[in-house]
Amino acid sequence: MIPVTKPFLPPRSTYIAYVEDIYNRVWLTNDGPLVRELESAVPRHLKSREMAFVSNGTLALQLALRALEVQGEVITTPFSYIATTTSIIWENCNPKFVDIEEDGFNIDPTKIEAAITEHTAAILATHCFGLACDIQEIQNIAERHNLVVIYDAAHCFGTTYQGQSIFNFGDVSTCSFHATKLFHTVEGGGVFMDETTRKKVSLLRNFGHNGPERFQGIGINGKNSEFHAAMGLSVLPHMKAILDQRERINSRYFELLSGNEGVTLVDPQTEGWNWAYCPVVFQSEEACSSVKENLENNGVSPRRYFYPSLEVLHGQFDEHCPNSRKTASRILCMPSFHELRMTEIDRICTIISNTLDS
Numbered sequence: 001m002i003p004v005t006k007p008f009l010p011p012r013s014t015y016i017a018y019v020e021d022i023y024n025r026v027w028l029t030n031d032g033p034l035v036r037e038l039e040s041a042v043p044r045h046l047k048s049r050e051m052a053f054v055s056n057g058t059l060a061l062q063l064a065l066r067a068l069e070v071q072g073e074v075i076t077t078p079f080s081y082i083a084t085t086t087s088i089i090w091e092n093c094n095p096k097f098v099d100i101e102e103d104g105f106n107i108d109p110t111k112i113e114a115a116i117t118e119h120t121a122a123i124l125a126t127h128c129f130g131l132a133c134d135i136q137e138i139q140n141i142a143e144r145h146n147l148v149v150i151y152d153a154a155h156c157f158g159t160t161y162q163g164q165s166i167f168n169f170g171d172v173s174t175c176s177f178h179a180t181k182l183f184h185t186v187e188g189g190g191v192f193m194d195e196t197t198r199k200k201v202s203l204l205r206n207f208g209h210n211g212p213e214r215f216q217g218i219g220i221n222g223k224n225s226e227f228h229a230a231m232g233l234s235v236l237p238h239m240k241a242i243l244d245q246r247e248r249i250n251s252r253y254f255e256l257l258s259g260n261e262g263v264t265l266v267d268p269q270t271e272g273w274n275w276a277y278c279p280v281v282f283q284s285e286e287a288c289s290s291v292k293e294n295l296e297n298n299g300v301s302p303r304r305y306f307y308p309s310l311e312v313l314h315g316q317f318d319e320h321c322p323n324s325r326k327t328a329s330r331i332l333c334m335p336s337f338h339e340l341r342m343t344e345i346d347r348i349c350t351i352i353s354n355t356l357d358s
């Protein structure tokens, strides 16, 4: 079976060398030296602002909402992984759904202002599939209405906007370092922010400790371990090769499929994109289902993003978000991972084209 994605594992010897050090130090977690090293290596690699390494991308979102003291309504889109919305609800805020653009996957800025009420506190927008939102316009709206902006940049390792790391935008940007992401620490997440917010996040992710026997407010355990940091430090040197390969993969799909009227693909030349996923939108739900079935019958496993989330949230946004529903019913993400061979992409594209032509 060709899976939709496959985690990258760095050379065993690199990881084991880090593990040897961990064994020698017997410092396994709690702000250890490898966690600190990762927290400086990632921003250096990306030329981004500061980063706090936390347990996962979901907790990164929750910590962002907490640190920025967001309460009330939070504008977001239903076209994202369910963690975006559940984080808002988990933090006792109310998600207010705004639709995505008709010909894209991100929040439609022209529809945001109509959703703002006296209770709106923040905009939490996802840069879906590693493609940047209209950050400039969202910032303008936030400034006009005095709103906090958080970006769920879970898919965005390596994405740039206006020539700099996308993690530099918004009051906070968060990333997921889950094993299925471009850059990973097995489980993990990053919170990118300025120094003031960083101090709050550091307290919050460590139970609120501001000394061995002192606490400042209520925190949570959002720390991550030396073993996870070691994986990140082992993967980081391979990021350029991983991104280059993703570009080649997306370019191949584009070359073979974009001439077909039945499908829409993202142009791999899209400025700043990290090619994290290969989303293909079909003209109808029937075409999408037939392609999925034929691929699966031939040992290929594409994925419907973000289908279950939308089902769970169904009813809350249906009337207001027709584009989200329409896109969710017609989209498949094609296999995309470092080891995927060009001949496998050719076979996948032949199956897609034959299905659409039949």
Ligand SMILES: Cc1ncc(COP(=O)(O)O)c(C=O)c1O
Pocket (backbone or CB within 6 Å): 056, 057, 058, 059, 080, 081, 083, 084, 126, 152, 154, 155, 175, 176, 177, 178, 188, 189
């Ligand atoms: C858009 C988005 N936000 C948040 C998350 C949550 O990240 P994690 O799995 O690291 O908790 C994911 C995970 O896939 C995601 O795709």
